[in-house]
Amino acid sequence: MDLSNIENWDTFLLRYPGIILSGSRARGTVKIKNKWYRLRLNCPYFPHLKDFSLEIQQPQKNTLAKISNNDLQTHWTVYDVMENLPILYNDCGFAFSSKEEKPVTTNIYQAIADLYAPERYLLELDDLCTRLRFSKFEENEQHYLQIELPSLKISDHSLPSCFAWEEQLQKYDNISAIVQQFQKYIQDLQPFYENFADIDELCYVVQPRPPVSTKCNWRIFVLRERVYLKLVIADPFASIASMSIQIIGPTQAVEELRRTLSEGLSTWDAELDIHKNLLRIFNLCYFPMPPGSGWLGGEADNASTGPQFCNICYSYQLDEGQIPIVSCDNIKCTMIYHAACLKEWFNTLSDGKDFLSVSFGACPFCKTVSFKRNLIYLFVKYPDARFLKIIINI
Amino acid sequence: MANMAVSRIKREFKEVMRSEEIVQCSIKIELINDSWTELRGEIAGPPDTPYEGGKFILEIKVPETYPFNPPKVRFITKIWHPNISSVTGAICLDILKDNWAAAMTLRTVLLSLQALLAAAEPDDPQDAVVAYQYKDKYPLFLMTAKHWTNVYAGGNSSEMIETITQNIFIS
Numbered sequence: 001m002d003l004s005n006i007e008n009w010d011t012f013l014l015r016y017p018g019i020i021l022s023g024s025r026a027r028g029t030v031k032i033k034n035k036w037y038r039l040r041l042n043c044p045y046f047p048h049l050k051d052f053s054l055e056i057q058q059p060q061k062n063t064l065a066k067i068s069n070n071d072l073q074t075h076w077t078v079y080d081v082m083e084n085l086p087i088l089y090n091d092c093g094f095a096f097s098s099k100e101e102k103p104v105t106t107n108i109y110q111a112i113a114d115l116y117a118p119e120r121y122l123l124e125l126d127d128l129c130t131r132l133r134f135s136k137f138e139e140n141e142q143h144y145l146q147i148e149l150p151s152l153k154i155s156d157h158s159l160p161s162c163f164a165w166e167e168q169l170q171k172y173d174n175i176s177a178i179v180q181q182f183q184k185y186i187q188d189l190q191p192f193y194e195n196f197a198d199i200d201e202l203c204y205v206v207q208p209r210p211p212v213s214t215k216c217n218w219r220i221f222v223l224r225e226r227v228y229l230k231l232v233i234a235d236p237f238a239s240i241a242s243m244s245i246q247i248i249g250p251t252q253a254v255e256e257l258r259r260t261l262s263e264g265l266s267t268w269d270a271e272l273d274i275h276k277n278l279l280r281i282f283n284l285c286y287f288p289m290p291p292g293s294g295w296l297g298g299e300a301d302n303a304s305t306g307p308q309f310c311n312i313c314y315s316y317q318l319d320e321g322q323i324p325i326v327s328c329d330n331i332k333c334t335m336i337y338h339a340a341c342l343k344e345w346f347n348t349l350s351d352g353k354d355f356l357s358v359s360f361g362a363c364p365f366c367k368t369v370s371f372k373r374n375l376i377y378l379f380v381k382y383p384d385a386r387f388l389k390i391i392i393n394i
Numbered sequence: 395m396a397n398m399a400v401s402r403i404k405r406e407f408k409e410v411m412r413s414e415e416i417v418q419c420s421i422k423i424e425l426i427n428d429s430w431t432e433l434r435g436e437i438a439g440p441p442d443t444p445y446e447g448g449k450f451i452l453e454i455k456v457p458e459t460y461p462f463n464p465p466k467v468r469f470i471t472k473i474w475h476p477n478i479s480s481v482t483g484a485i486c487l488d489i490l491k492d493n494w495a496a497a498m499t500l501r502t503v504l505l506s507l508q509a510l511l512a513a514a515e516p517d518d519p520q521d522a523v524v525a526y527q528y529k530d531k532y533p534l535f536l537m538t539a540k541h542w543t544n545v546y547a548g549g550n551s552s553e554m555i556e557t558i559t560q561n562i563f564i565s
Contacts, residue, residue: 124528
């Protein structure tokens with residue numbers, strides 16, 4: 001290939017910045033008449049079409065559409081082929097709405113090359129050059145970000161699922177800005193992750209099952225035998241202000257704990273994290289730990305610490321990840337159930353009731369005491385005048 | 395069949411197979427089809443009853459909605475009992491109807507049926523003729539029940555003759 005030929009390719013690459021050249025072969029993504037095309041072309045006598053071949057990936061398929069010389073005019077060059085792609089193969093274009101389109105001012109793949117920084121994160125590009133993945137961020141190895149090319153749409157990420165991160169990150173029109181903002185979010189979310197890290201390490205977390213995703217904004221952990229705490233943080237940027245605590249357990253036990261919690265929340269210590277505050281509120285040295293963990297409280301031989309099966313479905317974990325933590329109000333009855341199984345059981349009873357957030361019915365085992373799964377909301381005045389929502393199961 | 399029903403039946407099947415009762419040959423269970431919807435149970439007639447020595451085969455059909463609804467159980471082996479139809483084998487037992495609980499298992503059902511053979515409820519009958527005989531002509535009921543056990547459930551015929559003789563002297 002002579003020098004003039006290379007210069008010709010340069011002109012071509014400037015016109016189609018999504019194309020990457022390798023010898024006489026080129027591949028990548030181009031936009032022609034509001035449609036994107038993913039293609040591979042071989043043009044040994046550029047820009048002439050002698051021995052020319054072109055393959056286009058079809059949308060939603062893994063097959064390639066090939067354009068042969070029979071479809072082409074004899075006087076055409078590569079430029080003519082590119083301009084006439086919509087006519088030559090009209091159903092190969094990937095249509096994007098104007099909202100998703102990003103102005104591509106520079107070669108997007110050059111921008112990716114500039115972002116290569118192995119000491120800060122791992123950067124991966126898929127074979128079709130349509131998906132870019134950043135992972136193993138420095139000091140935050142579990143985080144990742146996936147961007148669709150060339151639209152720069154966020155297809156996946158590791159941030160908490162309770163917030164519309166995609167909308168926030170979509171505001172930026174270049175990859176570098178998106179990645180920088182993503183890393184800033186990770187830093188801003190440190191208090192959120194630290195609060196949960198303490199609970200994961202120092203409590204017996206029964207749900208979600210480990211390894212817990214960085215997207216998860218809630219935990220259920222053992223408070224004492226047959227009683228569990230469910231902690232939810234609604235706004236990851238304001239962990240304390242947006243947290244809600246639900247107590248799950250037999251009515252009598254929950255009523256006592258509700259009073260303890262209400263009193264304790266009024267003296268919440270803003271200097272301490274959630275875990276330490278909860279220990280102080282419930283007057284504990286430590287929360288129960290999993291059996292055999294070697295930690296204090298880990299050897300406690302009680303019903304709540306060993307994995308027990310639901311006495312309705314006879315399984316431990318449901319597909320949605322639920323585990324059996326609901327127990328009967330009758331202290332002599334040792335049976336535990338999944339909330340979903342119990343609700344379904346109540347629905348089959350003639351005297352069972354299901355109204356809004358309340359479900360009533362007899363225990364499937366002892367049948368003597370009704371369950372009441374009723375959620376009430378308390379708004380407790382906070383030391384710094386904010387309000388804390390507590391959801392309690394009575 | 396629903397996932398929950400299948401996984402539960404599989405567990406319960408194992409529970410019965412490992413139980414003490416299987417060792418003592420008082421209850422048995424076997425699978426009829428691969429979909430786990432049909433099983434065959436077997437219970438031994440309880441001692442000191444006219445059903446002693448008999449082996450009673452049961453048809454167990456597990457509904458899609460199990461364990462929220464009870465299994466459908468009937469006697470295949472003909473039996474003379476106030477709470478079991480002498481024609482169809484249909485059973486009148488509260489736990490198989492309104493008093494079913496999701497925490498009950500195939501093992502508890504089989505043991506409850508065994509208990510039913512030992513303690514009939516003639517005031518809540520399935521078979522009115524048998525119930526009438528049980529209440530008004532108990533010796534005849536014992537003799538008939540023993541005879542049916544011998545003929546249909548492989549009971550002991552020598553005991554049968556002894557019972558008949560005793561009943562003749564009693565009446």
